[in-house]
Amino acid sequence: xxxxxxxxxxxxxxxxxxxxxxxxxxxxxxxxxxxxxxxxxxxxxxxxxxxxxxxxxxxxxxxxxxxxxxxxxxxxxxxxxxxxxxxxxxxxxxxxxxxxxxxxxxxxxxxxxxxxxxxxxxxxxxxxxxxxxxxxxxxxxxxxxxxxxxxxxxxxxxxxxxxxxxxxxxxxxxxxxxxxxxxxxxxxxxxxxxxxxxxxxxxxxxxxxxxxxxxxxxxxxxxxxxxxxxxxxxxxxxxxxxxxxxxxxxxxxxxxxxxxxxxxxxxxxxxxxxxxxxxxxxxxxxxxxxxxxxxxxxxxxxxxxxxxxxxxxxxxxxxxxxxxxxxxxxxxxxxxxxxxxxxxxxxxxxxxxxxxxxxxxxxxxxxxxxxxxxxxxxxxxxxxxxxxxxxxxxxxxxxxxxxxxxxxxxxxxxxxxxxxxxxxxxxxxxxxxxxxxxxxxxxxxxxxxxxxxxxxxxxxxxxxxxxxxxxxxxxxxxxxxxxxxx
Amino acid sequence: xxxxxxxxxxxxxxxxxxxxxxxxxxxxxxxxxxxxxxxxxxxxxxxxxxxxxxxxxxxxxxxxxxxxxxxxxxxxxxxxxxxxxxxxxxxxxxxxxxxxxxxxxxxxxxxxxxxxxxxxxxxxxxxxxxxxxxxxxxxxxxxxxxxxxxxxxxxxxxxxxxxxxxxxxxxxxxxxxxxxx
Ligand SMILES: Cc1cc2nc3c(=O)[nH]c(=O)nc-3n(C[C@H](O)[C@H](O)[C@H](O)COP(=O)(O)OP(=O)(O)OC[C@H]3O[C@@H](n4cnc5c(N)ncnc54)[C@H](O)[C@@H]3O)c2cc1C
Ligand SMILES: NC(=O)c1ccc[n+]([C@@H]2O[C@H](COP(=O)([O-])OP(=O)(O)OC[C@H]3O[C@@H](n4cnc5c(N)ncnc54)[C@H](OP(=O)(O)O)[C@@H]3O)[C@@H](O)[C@H]2O)c1
Ligand code: FES
Numbered sequence: 001x002x003x004x005x006x007x008x009x010x011x012x013x014x015x016x017x018x019x020x021x022x023x024x025x026x027x028x029x030x031x032x033x034x035x036x037x038x039x040x041x042x043x044x045x046x047x048x049x050x051x052x053x054x055x056x057x058x059x060x061x062x063x064x065x066x067x068x069x070x071x072x073x074x075x076x077x078x079x080x081x082x083x084x085x086x087x088x089x090x091x092x093x094x095x096x097x098x099x100x101x102x103x104x105x106x107x108x109x110x111x112x113x114x115x116x117x118x119x120x121x122x123x124x125x126x127x128x129x130x131x132x133x134x135x136x137x138x139x140x141x142x143x144x145x146x147x148x149x150x151x152x153x154x155x156x157x158x159x160x161x162x163x164x165x166x167x168x169x170x171x172x173x174x175x176x177x178x179x180x181x182x183x184x185x186x187x188x189x190x191x192x193x194x195x196x197x198x199x200x201x202x203x204x205x206x207x208x209x210x211x212x213x214x215x216x217x218x219x220x221x222x223x224x225x226x227x228x229x230x231x232x233x234x235x236x237x238x239x240x241x242x243x244x245x246x247x248x249x250x251x252x253x254x255x256x257x258x259x260x261x262x263x264x265x266x267x268x269x270x271x272x273x274x275x276x277x278x279x280x281x282x283x284x285x286x287x288x289x290x291x292x293x294x295x296x297x298x299x300x301x302x303x304x305x306x307x308x309x310x311x312x313x314x315x316x317x318x319x320x321x322x323x324x325x326x327x328x329x330x331x332x333x334x335x336x337x338x339x340x341x342x343x344x345x346x347x348x349x350x351x352x353x354x355x356x357x358x359x360x361x362x363x364x365x366x367x368x369x370x371x372x373x374x375x376x377x378x379x380x381x382x383x384x385x386x387x388x389x390x391x392x393x394x395x396x397x398x399x400x401x402x403x404x405x406x407x408x409x410x411x412x413x414x415x416x417x418x419x420x421x422x423x424x425x426x427x428x429x430x431x432x433x434x435x436x437x438x439x440x441x442x443x444x445x446x447x448x449x450x451x452x453x454x455x456x457x458x459x460x461x462x463x464x465x466x467x468x469x470x471x472x473x474x475x476x477x478x479x480x481x482x483x484x485x486x
Numbered sequence: 487x488x489x490x491x492x493x494x495x496x497x498x499x500x501x502x503x504x505x506x507x508x509x510x511x512x513x514x515x516x517x518x519x520x521x522x523x524x525x526x527x528x529x530x531x532x533x534x535x536x537x538x539x540x541x542x543x544x545x546x547x548x549x550x551x552x553x554x555x556x557x558x559x560x561x562x563x564x565x566x567x568x569x570x571x572x573x574x575x576x577x578x579x580x581x582x583x584x585x586x587x588x589x590x591x592x593x594x595x596x597x598x599x600x601x602x603x604x605x606x607x608x609x610x611x612x613x614x615x616x617x618x619x620x621x622x623x624x625x626x627x628x629x630x631x632x633x634x635x636x637x638x639x640x641x642x643x644x645x646x647x648x649x650x651x652x653x654x655x656x657x658x659x660x661x662x663x664x665x666x667x
Contacts, residue, residue: 072593405596
């Protein structure tokens with residue numbers, strides 16, 4: 001049942017009553033850091049702007065809720081700032097509205113003067129090697145959604161019981177998060193906001209040994225020092241790093257000289273390799289950093305056809321790629337097999353296109369200059385009027401929460417400039433904005449979740465959490481979320 | 487240990503601020519004579535905004551230092567900061583636009599400030615590993631960068647000048663490449 005027009009009006013009345021007669025109607029799609037920082041800067045810079053943030057989920061905050069690890073509560077404090085933005089009288093959060101199915105981009109453009117797309121990256125980069133679709137191979141994104149209680153992964157589950165070894169492909173921060181969740185004593189996770197179904201599975205997990213495999217060396221590892229320090233500090237964890245892998249070439253030295261992050265990561269890895277006992281005791285959990293191995297194919301299981309039994313890696317060496325100053329991995333023709341019935345690919349996220357939006361399938365982003373969406377990615381710089389991008393959809397799937405703040409500043413600067421020039425005429429004409437959107441959604445029977453309905457979810461999750469000594473116990477099915485909110 | 491204790495206070499302080507319970511208009515702030523011995527961080531914070539006790543003493547200069555923030559456009563704002571208070575809290579009390587996404591928990595790097603004089607930079611204790619880990623990710627990192635939530639006012643820092651990094655100038659589509667440090 002859709003909420004009635006009158007009810008919708010009442011829910012959003014605060015904002016409707018307080019804006020100028022011809023407000024600048026802005027719609028932000030996606031309520032992650034990019035969406036919220038965009039809204040915050042927009043509201044600040046344009047006093048006449050009315051900003052709606054739509055999200056396909058009933059819950060706001062994007063990857064701060066469904067990506068950031070449960071044992072990183074400090075990182076999630078930023079949601080205080082975001083919730084203040086949502087409570088601004090010129091701002092509305094409108095959850096449970098999906099661009100592409102509830103509403104199209106064309107429709108949003110008709111209803112709003114400015115549309116900013118910040119819907120992130122909800123798919124995965126592929127390796128494109130044989131056996132990639134065997135059972136037992138998952139993307140880190142699904143695994144993370146699962147332990148963070150994203151409603152799309154409630155009924156997805158990794159098999160943590162029929163093997164003691166997991167291979168993680170990639171050595172970025174997401175890979176480290178995944179390794180830490182697999183290896184940290186479950187009792188330590190029990191007091192976090194980890195999804196209860198995931199905690200139960202991790203409590204029974206038989207995974208003891210995790211391989212974190214990178215195609216390049218310790219000088220190029222993609223993780224950052226904070227995450228690395230944390231995984232190295234897990235209680236009772238045996239760390240294995242081959243000392244031979246730590247040998248640096250002059251090109252490596254040059255790279256380290258120019259990159260503080262890599263320098264500090266390399267130092268931590270070297271220290272970890274030198275310290276600590278060289279053997280582990282029986283039953284001890286183990287984390288192996290494996291370098292210079294590029295996945296070549298996945299191996300099918302003899303006893304369980306269609307299920308992965310291992311990964312074949314090609315050993316690599318580094319070569320400078322012409323002109324870029326970067327060293328890339330090149331195969332040596334030597335191979336090595338790793339047995340494992342659980343493989344997690346953590347080689348990067350990827351954005352998905354929506355109808356009517358130009359998309360650069362190669363880079364997995366929307367072609368843009370400074371956030372202005374371009375008609376195509378081939379040198380033609382004509383712009384799609386009134387449509388902008390921010391966050392992972394604009395830059396690709398890298399960067400921390402704060403990166404999106406600077407990214408939003410850049411997009412807002414472009415919008416502000418355009419409002420004075422190319423958009424000046426269009427924005428002088430009234431548009432239906434929020435009222436138009438709500439009317440359309442109602443006609444389609446879409447149940448919208450305003451911010452105060454999300455707050456009901458928030459309160460209920462905290463109440464459930466307090467019963468279990470957790471900061472919150474997340475509602476993890478669409479049904480539960482909508483039931484509590486509506 | 488030190489970090490968690492401190493950060494909890496940071497979060498507390500900012501929550502208080504945003505609920506609008508402790509707004510400190512600048513005039514009142516500078517006029518207030520701050521003189522009581524500092525017993526604990528909590529007392530320090532609340533007493534600095536209580537605006538009572540003015541009769542207790544007149545040696546405010548001993549208890550507060552002067553700090554100048556230089557914003558992205560080069561505009562300067564001089565404020566008085568009570569000893570023991572972090573630059574993040576001080577900035578927020580004085581409406582200076584310093585971000586603080588994690589409210590002082592050492593988990594975000596958005597409170598990045600640049601100490602403008604090497605002489606002052608050297609008066610600060612070296613950053614802890616945890617601060618360096620976050621500085622790694624700060625935009626526009628320089629030789630004298632620090633996190634505002636970790637720089638605590640002390641008498642030797644009187645006259646400190648802090649610049650807010652002009653982040654947009656350093657922002658590239660492919661992500662920011664920090665300068666060697
Ligand atoms: C596993 C993981 C852990 C991380 N941990 C940290 C960390 O500890 N610290 C840190 O600083 N950074 C961390 N990051 C990075 C940080 O999360 C990202 O930089 C940031 O979330 C990107 O912001 P975004 O707004 O572009 O995308 P997102 O945060 O992904 O937000 C996108 C939003 O769009 C919504 N959406 C998607 N499709 C649609 C649609 N069709 N219609 C409407 N809405 C839609 C989604 O529901 C989501 O709410 C982590 C990233 C990952 C993947
Ligand atoms: N605590 C935190 O601050 C935190 C936590 C999680 C995520 N994040 C951020 O979120 C962003 C995304 O993280 P991420 O880990 O998904 O991405 P990432 O940092 O880009 O790491 C991707 C990893 O996958 C490897 N890879 C990519 N393509 C590959 C291929 N075809 N074959 C083999 N390996 C391949 C990369 O190796 P190469 O280097 O050789 O390409 C790299 O090791 C990052 O910016 C990260 O810092 C931050
Ligand atoms: S406020 Fe987050 S690190 Fe200082």
